[in-house]
Amino acid sequence: MAVLGTTAIAQQTPAPKQTEAITITGATAHIGDGTVIENSVLVFEDGKITAIGNASTPTKGRTINAQGKHLYPGFIAPAKSLGLVEVNAVRASDDQDELGEFIPNVRSLIAYNAESKVVESMRPNGVLLGQVAPQGGGISGTSSIVQFDAWNWEDAAVKVDDGIHLNWPNSFRRGRWWLGEDRGYKPNKDYAKQIQEGVDFILNAKAYGSGKAGEQPNEAYLAMQGLFDGSKKLYVYAQGEKEMIDAVTTLKENGVQDVVIVGGYEAHKIIPFLKKNNIPVLVRQPHALPQREDDDYDLPYKLPKLLVEGGLLVGLQNADMSNFQTRNLPFYAGHVAGQGLDKEKALQLITGNTAKILGIDANYGTLAVGKSATLFVSEGDALDMRTNILTHAFIDGREISLETHQTELWKRYMEKYSRE
């Protein structure tokens, strides 16, 4: 074990720009669009992929021999508050939830902690990009998409202010036990009213946008404008069949161009509806209990598969889990594959599909010429815990450190015991 050495590589020091061409040879390349190239050659220069193909593809610059290993596009974690909270129980470290019901002008990017130890711990598992979203309220705020190796938030930004996050009300709600009600679910009498409040806000924002310039600025309404011209997406958190139908119908009626469902516990029941309305789903991670006693024990496991088979555009998220869990993103996809979904399709749930849903597919999500060299090499199948062991990882062609606070402690204590 002494092999591990004693010097901890400096963590969190972002890697320098790519200066020479790099070629990765011999790996099984999982493209992220459902296809695989065995014994592949991939070349990238100045942060972009310049060539990818079979063994006959010419190499260039520094060569990394990845014979027997696997090559993947960087995994993408949507709808998380990574970098907005460090330790959940320590309030001082928590910047994820601002006061207010409708606050689209609240922006996650400027609070994103590029030096978060939690963010850093994503990388050794292949999770290299994320959508950082504010939490709570009705409209929680505006997210941005970042890469996970940066000096500061400006540096980290991949897509600034990409989307607005809306928590759709529930038609049933839990009893408020702290007021003496029992905890069971009961009909939410305010459901219609809550929807109306959201609609009123959207209508006002729209009216504001059609108004003349020079009026008193309203930052909240201003932040909403991208929803009406399609430059921003609306991420709608909803689980129930009724809630999803209400959300999609109401939002489309009121001029919102791009709606993405986040959650979708019952999305499998309304696949034709979602398909007709062209709604992608960022489905909840399979590592969850069924919501109802009578549900199939494996419903959360197989739900993403059901949606893919139904022809929807599907990505995986773990919005309701602690941030640190996001490093398990590859294993969520693996677990779905265990339910009978083709492994490469399962991989799409955290790569190509997610990039499409987030609108960053021009640069990220798959291994293709012209796209960012955001990718990694794993000793084995990266969707399985046993073989997700990274040897190299790159973000925009920069070779990033795979060390973390955690690997440093590991080495430090193995060193302690090796002395004894």
Next chain:
Amino acid sequence: MKNRILWMLCFLSISIASAQEYFPDNGGLKEKNTNYTAFTNATLYITPTQVVKNGTLLIQNGKVVASGKSVNIPSNAIEIDLQGKHIYPSFIDPYTDFGVDKPKRAEGNGRSPQYEASRDGFYWNDHIMPENEAISKFDYDKKKADEFRKAGFGVLNTHIMDGIARGTGVLVALNDDEGAGTRIINDQSGQFFSFQKSVTSRQSYPTSLMGAMALLRQMYSDADWYAKGNSKTKDRSLEALNANKNLVSFFEAGSKDNNVRADKIGDAYGVNYVIVGGGDEYEMLDAIKKSNARYIIPLNFPDAYDVSNPYAEKYLSVADMREWNQAPMNPKWLSDNNVEFSLTTFELKTPSELKGNLMKAFTYGYDQTKALEALTTIPAAFLNASDQIGSLQPGRFANFLITSGPIFDKETTLYENWVQGQKNVINTKDQKDIRGNYKISAGGKTYDVTLTGDVAKLKSEVSVGDTKYPSKIEYSDNWVSLSFTDETTNEVFRTTGIIPKGDQNFSGRLLLPSGAEQEFMAVKQAGTVSEEKKDKKEEDNKNEVVPITYPNVGYGFTTKPKQQNMLFKNATVWTGEEAGVLQNADVLVKDGKIVSVGKDLRAGGATVIDATGKHLTAGVIDEHSHIAALSINEAGHNSSAEVTIEDVVDPEDINIYRNLAGGVTSIQILHGSANPIGGRSAILKLKWGEDADGLIYDNSPKFIKFALGENVKQSNWQSYSRFPQTRMGVEQMYVNYFNRAKEYEAKKKSGENVRYDEEMEVLVEILNGERFISCHSYVQSEINMLMKVAERFDFKINTFTHILEGYKVADKMKQHGVGASTFSDWWAYKYEVNDAIPYNAAIMASEGLVVAINSDDGEMSRRLNQEAAKGVKYGGMTEEEAWKMVTINPAKLLHIDDRTGSIKEGKDADLVLWSDHPLSVYAKAEKTIIDGVTYFDIEKDAQMRQNVKNERNKLVKMMLDEKNGGAKTRAPKGKDKREFHCETIN
């Protein structure tokens, strides 16, 4: 008795409702009425089973003098002829709070909990109030009394419905006319108990059901100790408890499993409780029967759910729907199983709901005689008052009902409810039965009038040919008023007439729409009006009851699965032993045990399971689970060694089944981490379908939960008053408790008469190495500290659970000899897990510790195989080593490795057949077997899913029919179902 005298004095000073014979009377002359009243020619129910046709009931001075066929009627008797009518003993409700106001909730004092008792000179816990006397709070409530009398009751047992020990009750006759001196039959009618805390005190302890149980046990042993004169101080609570020891003890348990919990406490202290149940006893009849206890059963059958909205329906489980469907069977099934029970109106909104629910129970086959007993002789016996109430034998109070016919017939009218010889008219019995068909001529037309319904509450129907007109009838004191609207002319006709005694017809005045008046005559037509048609319909609607399953929730078994001999052929066998992983191997299971492991084994009659391409392992064991429990933390004290999770195991938790589907066969349910010394564990085999006792290991190793760090310091919520607030304090708390335990034991050994203290007893077990500690722990300082405390007291910590900084002190742990049960990769959720690393397990294992991966989470527990696999990624463990972290290693930590945890001849057949390499993210458990019984089978699961769907559809349809038939329904509501973690307190 002192209190009783005080009360009598009090009574004198207020008013004299009815003069006692030795009381002076200044309001008139003192005369005596010694006349008799004789009720003759009645169908007389002396008891529910002793029925006399044409019987006579003779009463005098509020009591029965004689009852039977040939009764000598004295000459100074008023005779009342009850030809065609019935007499029954009036009903008794043994469980009410009649005349006793609900105690007021204690005012809050912010968020900070109250740990000490509010009272002085009483028991140390405010929720124990055996000194309370309902008689001191009793205020006779005439309005309520009237409601009860209308429902047929004559005597009620009442008490202060508040607290865990509630004091004594009052047995009172519903006699409005005479004073308390007469109507109070017994002012010490019993002692009352429950599991619910008093609303009058904010004292925290107990916060949980298991805490309430421990408190009751301690209360009884303290009472015994006190009775022997061991206390230096006076405790009025214990004195009262002891003084009332010979009274009947009533226990409001409120649900099937709580019934059994109460019964167990009673058994331990020689108390034979009369248990107030929950109406769900039918779900565990065997245990109820076995308890051999007497029960009081509420008749609050649930209304159907309104399932017309499918989006709302989904919030109901099939178990919720079944409850509606099956609950009306409860009285029948209890009585078929010879469970002795009385009925009560407790949990009904008003006593008037009793009859409807009884009728419902009858349609489900409940025997009417049994019901009558459950309302009369049985409660009388429970109350030790059979010589006074419950029957009409001579000497009993003259508490009886006069009815128009058999008491439980739908059409029967209750005429009079006599209490202690005082007549209360409910409906006049002299009213003539005028039901029938009539013809009335009015305004030149002849209308057909049909009168049906109850004699006293008639329903009218007015028609000409096939056309029906809206009508209304009122009938009282022999006068009848009928109004109807002729819709063809929109004219309103009103009639009013007197019913003559000896005539079939009736006549009177008819008010025409014009305002003119004229005489009318309603002429009775031949033939009787029958509602046979409707009856027939009811017959067709024979109540279909869906079968009970084990447990009685979705995915329960219709018949419990049986042990099976089986031979797994050609599997990849993960032995978890030195033999390692065997390729193409066979495993033979017989009589619940693994009998051989090898190649080409002979089946010898065992079922052969082709396991080609599959992997067979020992069942997964979760060292740290909180599923299948009704409560997890007793947070009311900083030490709660006296509580045990074994008291609150929930065998119906669907997470048991879901865990099985993840290959889990054994779990330890740990107490939570609210306090440094937590509660005792329950170690279970997940035998889905068995009751709580059936799940708990036989000869279970003894464990207790300890906890360190932020939770026990209450760092993450606003609480600044409970010791300890720092890690420094945590150490001293342990030292203090173990010092006290040592002293306790020494005293006991010396023969000194020591107050039995369940908490100390448990701590002594720890000191003596008979009980093992699994300690919730995070940072290295506290881990090290606890080992040092243990070493000082000469015992060993068995397991550190969570142990996220174990890797920093793995060498010290090895030296101490403690094992580790940790998360694979959790961190960042609170300050003390800053240095938690996923390499923890691998580092500790490399230092030679026994390391397990646990869940602390009902979701993660069902894929512990994946969590174990992370040991390969983080720190490079071998696959076999990683696999042991969820099988043989936790078995070792739990001291059950001689029985389970690996595949070895002689061990329990706790096995999982996996579709793939068990550490692979792609693997599924296909069969999960415990003691040779297959509790999960992926193919059977597919069938069960379909069954759940079919049954839901069936019940939804039945409920829709119920709604469409006009029955009352309620909005769907999800169950109060909770997932627990260590930190769950509320």
